[in-house]
Structure formats: structure tokens, C-alpha cells
Amino acid sequence: MKAWGPILATTDFSGPARHAADRAARLAHETGSPLTLMHVMPGEALAELRQWLGSGHATEGRLVEDNRQQLQQLAERLRTQHHITVQVVESSGSVLDEIRQQAEALDASLLVLGARGAGFLRRLVLGSTSERLLRRTSRPVLVVRQTPHEPYRRVLLALDFSPWSVQAVSVALRVAPHARFVLLNAFQVPFEDKLRYAGVDTATIDHYRVQARAEAVQRVNELAAQTGLKPGQWEACVIEGDASQRIVEQEQERDCDLVVLGKHGQSATEDLLLGSVTKHVLAEGSTDVLVSTARAV
Known part of the structure; x- marks a missing residue:
């Protein structure tokens, strides 16, 4: 290497x-x-x-x-x-x-x-x-947070498709070059509660949900190709829900020994992966956490 x-x-x-x-x-x-x-x-x-x-x-x-x-x-x-x-x-x-x-x-x-x-x-x-x-x-x-007995073997990469996501994959490949990667994106229907309150019917909201999932799957595949991940080296995990909760759930369900987060979310005001999500993963998770602080330019 x-x-x-x-x-x-x-x-x-x-x-x-x-x-x-x-x-x-x-x-x-x-x-x-x-x-x-x-x-x-x-x-x-x-x-x-x-x-x-x-x-x-x-x-x-x-x-x-x-x-x-x-x-x-x-x-x-x-x-x-x-x-x-x-x-x-x-x-x-x-x-x-x-x-x-x-x-x-x-x-x-x-x-x-x-x-x-x-x-x-x-x-x-x-x-x-x-x-x-x-x-x-x-x-x-x-x-x-874990006693290291072997190289990292299964890595959960939390992606939000911000400029930090590409660099997070790059850093993860350096730290765990021989691991299997789980590319996770937790999506949500934008303003679902407000849509329901406004009287939007369930069928329309479900249509939005299908669209959101399909778009997330496409973007995960595009990012894997962009970062040079090879078939068999990774798997997609596109799941609906709150990012912090889904990361901890999937980390444990998929027996991962490293979680990788990007520094920020979609905007500087969100501070998504630097703030509440990182705190939640550190507090509730059971595995090591790598925070990539660089963004793609």
C-alpha cells in the first residue's frame, strides 16, 4: 500500500x-x-x-x-x-x-x-x-472506542451527497482499504408532516417517497462509480428515516466496525454530520467513528 x-x-x-x-x-x-x-x-x-x-x-x-x-x-x-x-x-x-x-x-x-x-x-x-x-x-x-484486533473489515459510510461525501469515501479507503463498504443514505419525504396537514393524500405522498428512494439509489451508485469503488467492494443501503437513528441501527445490524461521516450536511447552517448526527453516533453507537473534514472542490 x-x-x-x-x-x-x-x-x-x-x-x-x-x-x-x-x-x-x-x-x-x-x-x-x-x-x-x-x-x-x-x-x-x-x-x-x-x-x-x-x-x-x-x-x-x-x-x-x-x-x-x-x-x-x-x-x-x-x-x-x-x-x-x-x-x-x-x-x-x-x-x-x-x-x-x-x-x-x-x-x-x-x-x-x-x-x-x-x-x-x-x-x-x-x-x-x-x-x-x-x-x-x-x-x-x-x-x-473498540479494542483493535484486526484491520477494519466492514465500514458504514453515511452519505448525504454533499461535497464532503466524496472525500469521506476517499479517506475511508485509506483507513480501511480491504473492508466491505456499506453506502448508507437515509432519505425522507420533504415536509411530509406539513404535506399531510395541508391535505395532500397518502397516494401522492407515497409517490414522492418512491421518487425519493429511486433518486437516492441512483446517487449512491453514481458516487460509488465516481470514487472508484469496485463491484463486490460495496453494497447500497438506502433507507427512510432520521439519519442519526438509521446510522446507529444499521451499524449494529450489519456488524460494522467503523462508521464514516462527512463534516457537514448540505449547507453550512445545517452542520448535519458535525453536530447532532455525530453526537448521536458517538453517544449511542458501539463502533469507531471517522469524521472526514475535507470537501470535494
Whole structure:
């Protein structure tokens, strides 16, 4: 496989963060990409510690040294198990800013972090910090929640046919080149409730539903051809309903081990796949989530 760009994995040494580091190492081995393992000591926590104990207290030095040893030990394990080169980076300050700056310095092709961390990584994934990171970065973000035992084998690609969809497929092919892809589009009849309220008969609404499904199937096939997916490499899943609910349902029903989302929906005001859908999939789903943050031009 052709080498990809650098991979940046962040860790706080929690169990989920170790899963993320293992997945990042596997991807580095599979793609021939350099891996950087990063730990950030949160600036707010350090400031609070200094307020209580005073600047330069021995406890701070012991914490820094303990983190350094854990980082080195984790890096050495990844080197040995996955036969890769791992660079380590230690920093302190604003976690979001430090990660973004390091990603820029490396020109990272992928950011990897755990779905449930201890402290800052938990807030990073589940809180407003993750949204700010995704809004500001043009780099794909992989949120790991499973223990990685093998390469990704079955990937659910959530498509809304926005400019982000093509790039989402491209990134997914990099992360899971040998997987079977499920191309999912959740369609709805526009303004169905209002149509019913306005007295539009059921037969007419059902006609619209058939049209919406047929159009979605056509667009899924066109996108598969556009992105170079081969017959036998993918299957279509065109289903009616709310996107966030259908993604989680199909992820589980089809035994997928990765869900791929584009950054935005059809318009900047919707923020469809960055906002409510991503939050729902992270909260209710059971598999890893890859958010592609670039759009086709």
C-alpha cells in the first residue's frame, strides 16, 4: 500500500486512549505512515496545582516525569508489537491548541483519539472542544472506542451527497482499504408532516417517497462509480428515516466496525454530520467513528 502522511495519536494513558494508540499503530504499519504519539498536560490543571502547591513544587516534577515514563513505555510497546517507528511529543497548555499546532507542524493526515478518556480526552471527544476541533481542522479525525484486533473489515459510510461525501469515501479507503463498504443514505419525504396537514393524500405522498428512494439509489451508485469503488467492494443501503437513528441501527445490524461521516450536511447552517448526527453516533453507537473534514472542490 502506498504510504500515507503522518498519523498523530493523542493519549492520556486511559484504557480508551490505549485502544486509540493501538489502532493508530496498526494504521501506521498498514499504510507505512510515520506515527507520532502525543501527551498534553492540561494547562488549567497545572495552573490549579501551582496555585495550591506553589510554582516549581516537587510534585509537579514527579507528575511530569511519570507522564514521560508512561509515554515512553507506551511508544516502546507500539514499536515492538507493530514494527513501526514512533516519535513522542510532550507538551502542556491548551489541549485543543497543542493538538492543532502539532498536527500542523507534522502536516498530519489523520488525528486519532479515544472515545472515552480520563479528563481532557473525555471532554475533547464529547464536549464542545471536539466540535471546535472538527470545525477548525481540515484533517480527518478517528475516534476509537473498540479494542483493535484486526484491520477494519466492514465500514458504514453515511452519505448525504454533499461535497464532503466524496472525500469521506476517499479517506475511508485509506483507513480501511480491504473492508466491505456499506453506502448508507437515509432519505425522507420533504415536509411530509406539513404535506399531510395541508391535505395532500397518502397516494401522492407515497409517490414522492418512491421518487425519493429511486433518486437516492441512483446517487449512491453514481458516487460509488465516481470514487472508484469496485463491484463486490460495496453494497447500497438506502433507507427512510432520521439519519442519526438509521446510522446507529444499521451499524449494529450489519456488524460494522467503523462508521464514516462527512463534516457537514448540505449547507453550512445545517452542520448535519458535525453536530447532532455525530453526537448521536458517538453517544449511542458501539463502533469507531471517522469524521472526514475535507470537501470535494
